[in-house]
Amino acid sequence: MRNGTVCSLRGVGYTYPGALAPALTEFTLDVSSGAWIALLGSNGSGKSTCARMLNALLIPTQGSCVVLGYDTSHSGTAFEVRRRVAMVFQNPENQIVAATVEEDVAFGPENLGLESSEIQERVEWALGVTGLSEMRKRPSYALSGGQKQRLALAGALALRPLCLVLDEATSMLDPQGRRDLMRVLRELHAQGMTIVSITHNLEEILFCTEACILAEGRLAWKGTPMDLLESSGGSHSLEVxxxxxxxxxxxxxxxxxxxxxxxxxxxxxxxxxxx
Known part of the structure; x- marks a missing residue:
């Protein structure tokens, strides 16, 4: 899927209950089909809030968020949005729900009410893409950190989403685990997957098509990864x-x-x- 828009945020504002300042203010962003967008910024800049908007985990208190034609503020749209936009979080432990690798990957498709043959096909594909096929019977608790993150990714991919959102999914991985996960993401993007990734690591944006920097809940900078990497980045407190x-x-x-x-x-x- 290389044409059209997956997600569109227009003038989005959001304030967490009890917060003194909004997490997002007049935030506007379009995610085009087939793009790989990196969201960067310091802690508290609004990156994770933006990511959760794309998956309808948060609903704007101001403005609009439309995902593949579904306005997330409308009741009953959250399920349809989450079928199409899957998230992988920073801590894979929060997403692993089953005793074995195979059972965990099958959990999402089973909740969609799919036929057994379709579930098995999706599980086989997700395990193959993430390199976990040989570990399918292994207890999920026995996996390494990198393997658990790939399992969380496999569970998300088994939903066959049109867009994948990663909220600092590499931050808890060692260098080898990070390289393994980035390899999988590059392959998925090459096949047409739309990806939005939150990261503090500038080297992870090398294969992205677009980079956005958030500051105090606003879009502070937008451009190509090359433009960002060739600039100092100092004014945005990015780690080099x-x-x-x-x-x-x-x-x-x-x-x-x-x-x-x-x-x-x-x-x-x-x-x-x-x-």
Missing amino acids: SPFLELWRRLKREHFLGATIFPEPKSIAEALCRFA
């Missing part, structure tokens, strides 16, 4: 990795493009080279 800072210094000193450091085709290639 040593490899990214090295790439920037080499570029500033005009080493990139010389014989010893030929200009890479992309920032991703540069970071991989220096990593």
Whole structure:
């Protein structure tokens, strides 16, 4: 699915009960089909609130949120929205509900009331995509942190969503677990999956099509990942990795493009080279 709009937020405002300030204020964002959008910003900037709007877990107190034609403020639309937009949270323990890997992946499709053959087909596909096929009978509690996160992803994918929203899904993973999850996400996006990912790690936006920075509940910056990575990012308090800072210094000193450091085709290639 590469045409059209999956989610549209218009002038969205939201204030949590008892909060002194709104989490989102006059927030507007369109998520196009087939896009991979990175949402960045400091803690409390409104990223997670925005993500929960896309899945109808939160309803705007101001403005509108329309997901695949469903206005989330209308009663009875939440179920339809969540069938089409799946979320993966920071802590996979919050999403694992069954004793074994296979049973956990089947949980969502079973709740949709699908036929047994359809459930089995979806489970097989989700396990295969996430690399968990050989662990299907393993107790879910016996998995490593990275494997649990992939299991949470498999459970979301078994719903066959049109859009996948990840709320800092890599923050609790070690480097290998993060690489494994990013590999799966790249493959899904290449197949047409629309993805919205919240992250503090700039290296994770390398394969995104668009980057958005939130600040105090507002959209503070929007552009391509390349534009963001080549800028300082300091005004938005974004964490810059040593490899990214090295790439920037080499570029500033005009080493990139010389014989010893030929200009890479992309920032991703540069970071991989220096990593």
